[in-house]
Amino acid sequence: MSAASWIAVDWGLSNLRAWVIGADGDILDKRVSGQGVNTLARDAFEAALLDLIGDALPETGRMTILVCGNAGAREGWAEAPYRAVPSAPPGVAQATRALTLDPRLDIRILPGLKQMKPPDVMRGEETQIAGVFAARPNFDGVICLPGTHTKWAQVSAREVVSFRxxxxxxxxxxxxxxxxxxxxxxxxxxxxxxxxxxxxxxxxxxxxxxxxxxxxxxxxxxxxxxxxxxxxxxxxxxxxxxxxxxxxxxxxxxxxxxxxxxxxxxxxxxxxxxxxxxxxxxEAVTLGGLVAARAGMKDAAP
Amino acid sequence: MSAASWIAVDWGLSNLRAWVIGADGDILDKRVSGQGVNTLARDAFEAALLDLIGDALPETGRMTILVCGNAGAREGWAEAPYRAVPSAPPGVAQATRALTLDPRLDIRILPGLKQMKPPDVMRGEETQIAGVFAARPNFDGVICLPGTHTKWAQVSAREVVSFRxxxxxxxxxxxxxxxxxxxxxxxxxxxxxxxxxxxxxxxxxxxxxxxxxxxxxxxxxxxxxxxxxxxxxxxxxxxxxxxxxxxxxxxxxxxxxxxxxxxxxxxxxxxxxxxxxxxxxxEAVTLGGLVAARAGMKDAAP
Missing domain, CATH: 3.30.420.310 (2-keto-3-deoxy-galactonokinase, C-terminal domain)
Structure with missing residues (x-):
């Protein structure tokens, strides 16, 4: 098994999901916990993350943890302000860093998207949309993401044009x-x-x-x-x-x-x-979106 | 103060309301408790009622307690089967009796109304509608009863024609x-x-x-x-x-x-x-409807 290179995280309201990624992009491990954003005070995020993936961190050095979802909300770990549509799904260059006590953690939280008229917001779905673009580079049309709060996104030329x-x-x-x-x-x-x-x-x-x-x-x-x-x-x-x-x-x-x-x-x-x-x-497009968002990092694996 | 003649009761899901009525139709007392139908097992209704109005009962003899609302539901005190529309609001002749341990209680529970197409039911509002008819004998049109479950009733010639x-x-x-x-x-x-x-x-x-x-x-x-x-x-x-x-x-x-x-x-x-x-x-039409419903009783006061 190759060594862990970075960790992809989808941190929603109800669940925390992590994928440990190897140097050549293979998925070394996948883990899930019920410590969603709704269950955590701001100072509890680091411990919740270490509970789930602490044993995958190196003894020394830092590891990138790229996070999408509500961890970037105002009441989350560290606010990652929304980007306004029309916009491509945000990448790591637009991510917010969260301070940690453990020096091995390099936390990058992806922003969501906002629309002023009619007023609307998304957090997490923009990364799934990035995953759709990675899987289907030529897709223009509508992406529907049903769930607790179903999103309909009009996409064109790998940008989100509008959504509801x-x-x-x-x-x-x-x-x-x-x-x-x-x-x-x-x-x-x-x-x-x-x-x-x-x-x-x-x-x-x-x-x-x-x-x-x-x-x-x-x-x-x-x-x-x-x-x-x-x-x-x-x-x-x-x-x-x-x-x-x-x-x-x-x-x-x-x-x-x-x-x-x-x-x-x-x-x-x-x-x-x-x-x-x-x-x-x-799940495939969530992970694919996190991989695509990380591709902009200087030291990103190929 | 004249002696109590009968007791009017509105027994809904959340509350139990009672009016003690004198021989000449005057309201001697009004009482409310939180012991609604939602809070009571079938064998707890009698005690809940006695808690509220027991001291208004005569030492001997029986007193009519006329009840509208969810006490007549299948999961209430005693089921008072729905009457189908078109129908006048049911009166005491259509009421169901509930058995009691206390021999002074003569319980009569008014039925609700049902409609088969489209399927719909009401319990309690039919008595409020009777109260509207008592207050406004010539009213034809629509009665709207907003609340948790808002009712719209088409009424004509003192009957409920249809409702939603x-x-x-x-x-x-x-x-x-x-x-x-x-x-x-x-x-x-x-x-x-x-x-x-x-x-x-x-x-x-x-x-x-x-x-x-x-x-x-x-x-x-x-x-x-x-x-x-x-x-x-x-x-x-x-x-x-x-x-x-x-x-x-x-x-x-x-x-x-x-x-x-x-x-x-x-x-x-x-x-x-x-x-x-x-x-x-x-409140006025609820009480008015109970008074109107009782008017069919043989011994009803004028």
């Missing part, structure tokens, strides 16, 4: 777990119910709040199945989002970057609208 | 207290921000989930004031509801039944659309 964030995933989770609908929503899925609800949400978004309550009423009055209720809840929300994001995906090639389940749901919904849609592995 | 429930209040509370927006939303209000957001939510409901995230982004990027953020959150959701409920209020006289703050917000939003809108006191 939809809180669809967070709203789904709140309704599923904390609203009156928790009594009627199961753990499973129903493809037909999802597809029908996407169509309903797209064509008639305004009655959303009543269509949601109807899930509860139909369960009480007509025994709506819990799996169908969950798929319809998701479909109504994603359908409304597709109607709201229509300017992004209509007539554009769309590349979906996300976890398998949610990426598949978006792909199904978009394909039903005749959109030109592909998916690409989220 | 919007989960707007519950969605607002989840977003305000439990979503990423909790970081940017204050406790106050901003009339101009509310009015503008109602217009935005009505005219363009589909981008709701992105307009919501923009509150977070605008707070980060441009210092959006917390009071304005809260008013816009409310306005976007109520605006979307008004678009979805347009068939109810357009060209119809609208009577709003609700707590002062939320009733005023709906009134402002509807009036800006040129709707013919009035408000009526929620």
């Amino acid at each position: 964030t939809f809180m669809t995933g967070e709203i789904f989770a709140l309704l599923e777990k904390r609203s009156v609908l928790r009594h009627v929503v199961g753990d499973g899925w129903d493809d037909a119910a999802f597809a029908e609800a996407v169509g309903e949400g797209m064509s008639r978004p305004a009655p959303l709040a009543s269509n949601l309550f109807s899930l509860r009423a139909e369960a009480l009055l007509a025994g709506l199945a819990p799996d169908a209720a969950r798929a319809r809840l998701s479909g109504l929300l994603i359908g409304m989002e597709l109607a709201g994001a229509r300017a992004y995906w209509l007539g554009q090639p769309v590349l979906i970057v996300g976890e398998v389940g949610i990426a598949q749901a978006y792909r199904t919904a978009l394909a039903a609208q005749g959109a030109m849609v592909e998916t690409i592995d989220a | 429930t919007f989960m707007t209040g519950e969605i607002f509370a989840l977003l305000e207290k439990r979503s990423v927006l909790r970081h940017v939303v204050g406790d106050g209000w901003d009339d101009a921000a509310f009015a503008e957001a109602v217009g935005e939510g009505m005219s363009r409901p589909a981008p709701l989930a992105s307009n919501l995230f923009s509150l977070r982004a605008e707070a980060l990027l441009a210092g959006l004031a917390p009071d304005a953020a809260r008013a816009r959150l409310s306005g976007l959701l109520i605006g979307m509801e008004l678009a979805g409920a347009r068939a109810y209020w357009l060209g119809q006289p609208v009577l709003i039944v609700g707590e002062v703050g939320i009733a005023q917000a709906y009134r402002t939003a509807l009036a800006a659309q040129g709707a013919m809108v009035e408000t009526i006191d929620a």
